[in-house]
Amino acid sequence: MPAEEVLALVDAVLREAGLTRADVRSLATLDARAAEPGIAGAAAVLGVPVRGFPAGELAAVPVPHPSALPLAVAGTASVAEAAALLAAGAEPGAEPGAGEGEGTTAGAGTVEGVGPDAGAGRAGPVVGAGHAKGANRASVGGAALLVPKRKSRGATCAIATSVPFLPNEGAPGVRLLPRAHGYIAGEPGSPPTIPTPHTTAAMDTHTDTDTHDLRHHGDAEVRDEKLIDLAVNVRTNTPPDWLRERIADSLTGLAAYPDGRAARAAVAERHDLTSNRVLLTAGAAEAFVLIARALEVRRPVVVHPQFTEPEAALRDAGHEVGRVLLREEDGFTLDPAMVPQDADLVVIGNPTNPTSVLHPAASIAALARPGRTLVVDEAFIDAVPGEREALAGRTDVPGLVVLRSLTKTWGLAGLRIGYVLAEPETVAALERAQPLWPVSTPALVAAEACMSRAALAEAEHAAHRMGVERAHLLAGLAEFDEVRTVAGAEGPFVLVRIDGADTVRERLRSLGFAARRGDTFPGLDRHWLRLAVRDRATTNRFLQALDQALLIGG
Numbered sequence: 001m002p003a004e005e006v007l008a009l010v011d012a013v014l015r016e017a018g019l020t021r022a023d024v025r026s027l028a029t030l031d032a033r034a035a036e037p038g039i040a041g042a043a044a045v046l047g048v049p050v051r052g053f054p055a056g057e058l059a060a061v062p063v064p065h066p067s068a069l070p071l072a073v074a075g076t077a078s079v080a081e082a083a084a085l086l087a088a089g090a091e092p093g094a095e096p097g098a099g100e101g102e103g104t105t106a107g108a109g110t111v112e113g114v115g116p117d118a119g120a121g122r123a124g125p126v127v128g129a130g131h132a133k134g135a136n137r138a139s140v141g142g143a144a145l146l147v148p149k150r151k152s153r154g155a156t157c158a159i160a161t162s163v164p165f166l167p168n169e170g171a172p173g174v175r176l177l178p179r180a181h182g183y184i185a186g187e188p189g190s191p192p193t194i195p196t197p198h199t200t201a202a203m204d205t206h207t208d209t210d211t212h213d214l215r216h217h218g219d220a221e222v223r224d225e226k227l228i229d230l231a232v233n234v235r236t237n238t239p240p241d242w243l244r245e246r247i248a249d250s251l252t253g254l255a256a257y258p259d260g261r262a263a264r265a266a267v268a269e270r271h272d273l274t275s276n277r278v279l280l281t282a283g284a285a286e287a288f289v290l291i292a293r294a295l296e297v298r299r300p301v302v303v304h305p306q307f308t309e310p311e312a313a314l315r316d317a318g319h320e321v322g323r324v325l326l327r328e329e330d331g332f333t334l335d336p337a338m339v340p341q342d343a344d345l346v347v348i349g350n351p352t353n354p355t356s357v358l359h360p361a362a363s364i365a366a367l368a369r370p371g372r373t374l375v376v377d378e379a380f381i382d383a384v385p386g387e388r389e390a391l392a393g394r395t396d397v398p399g400l401v402v403l404r405s406l407t408k409t410w411g412l413a414g415l416r417i418g419y420v421l422a423e424p425e426t427v428a429a430l431e432r433a434q435p436l437w438p439v440s441t442p443a444l445v446a447a448e449a450c451m452s453r454a455a456l457a458e459a460e461h462a463a464h465r466m467g468v469e470r471a472h473l474l475a476g477l478a479e480f481d482e483v484r485t486v487a488g489a490e491g492p493f494v495l496v497r498i499d500g501a502d503t504v505r506e507r508l509r510s511l512g513f514a515a516r517r518g519d520t521f522p523g524l525d526r527h528w529l530r531l532a533v534r535d536r537a538t539t540n541r542f543l544q545a546l547d548q549a550l551l552i553g554g
Contacts, residue, residue: 003041028087058082084160088143227514238411250445266451271393282416292317294433300345304522325523349377354530356489379405417443502526507549
């Protein structure tokens with residue numbers, strides 16, 4: 001195969017990864033093919049060496065997209081992916097001592113593997129590319145795919161990276177170590193097997209006959225089955241190794257009672273506030289309970305569709321809860337005039353779960369008024385580049401209470417850590433309702449660590465990458481006439497409407513995918529699903545499964 005054709009495929013896959021030829025570190029392939037003119041010529045143009053690996057070494061690498069033809073020809077199920085992973089994992093810049101993954105750069109380049117794989121029904125060159133970041137390889141152990149194998153007429157290309165390119169960036173990845181990328185449910189290292197497929201009023205008040213299950217959350221969709229998880233909005237490949245290590249180190253101090261002063265000060269500094277405006281909580285869910293029980297409230301209102309725990313907590317505290325239901329025809333956007341003037345507690349999410357709509361900060365701030373507590377759930381705002389439209393840190397909005405969670409971006413759902421930002425008097429009232437030592441020492445250590453400059457830079461990088469992956473998911477969904485997406489998604493999830501989505505959801509489960517049902521959110525019904533944004537490889541597999549699920553019903 002001519003070098004020009006190999007280079008054309010390399011260029012296409014580099015573009016998909018957001019890279020250029022200048023990033024390339026080397027080409028890697030089966031050692032028997034390293035001297036082929038097309039491969040050698042492409043390497044010469046790129047100005048990089050060719051690395052050849054024995055067939056037995058390639059065969060030992062687990063790959064996410066195995067094919068029968070290369071397995072028969074070369075003894076490995078994907079030369080492109082295996083060679084890229086091996087080469088990326090062996091990059092000199094990834095050796096111990098090259099840094100801890102904070103502040104690393106992309107200057108180390110990419111690694112590309114070329115070898116025989118399935119292309120147009122015959123064996124042809126294969127290019128696998130990987131991006132080495134100069135991270136401490138000993139601390140992360142291995143490599144990950146940036147782009148899984150892509151095929152041209154007679155060649156196949158994949159791009160891999162030494163991990164982390166930034167820890168748990170959320171890009172497509174399959175590590176040399178146990179594969180868990182793209183999954184939240186199930187045992188680590190044991191990905192699922194996919195079987196073959198054989199308008200409401202603007203305002204209302206809840207009643208005892210309400211059909212919405214406010215206590216249903218995404219984790220229930222994946223609790224008992226090994227499914228590919230698009231139901232839970234926790235970023236995959238988290239917590240990062242550096243955060244795991246900080247948490248593990250804290251275990252030596254478990255004999256002492258938790259001391260939250262350092263973590264509280266770190267959160268306050270991060271938002272340029274004084275410590276008496278910060279309250280650390282066992283996740284945002286505890287904050288909702290404290291608000292419902294500690295504050296004097298006469299007429300609470302929750303803006304829906306929205307995370308249901310605030311209303312559930314208010315109900316449990318004996319409050320009658322009013323609902324403002326945003327409408328699909330308005331793009332589920334907020335009109336402040338819809339909120340009753342006499343509401344003394346208003347709860348809204350931004351970006352809102354499950355619609356993924358990011359409301360303008362000015363529209364939310366317009367809800368504030370003397371005598372009203374305005375609660376803004378910003379659990380997903382760090383998934384928005386630059387945290388646009390955030391109200392955290394504002395002290396000029398009367399009655400403002402902002403809730404933040406470290407669960408989603410940092411993968412700490414099991415640790416339970418979040419915080420409240422509010423006026424000192426409100427913080428004091430909520431704190432009085434807390435039990436003693438409500439946040440554990442490991443959670444406090446995690447909170448402090450996630451406020452560091454390096455951690456904030458990593459979260460920002462992940463937010464940008466999430467936007468790329470979300471755009472890929474939305475583009476794929478746009479290909480289906482049966483699917484309607486909510487426009488302007490800004491969160492790490494998208495909301496879709498499909499006639500009979502509840503039935504489609506069950507078909508997707510039979511195909512190995514878990515999607516979040518929408519009918520438990522007030523303002524939505526059985527025709528809605530929420531889909532978490534995942535890496536490109538997982539998204540492509542999901543889109544194929546969705547196509548099958550819709551065909552089964554068609």
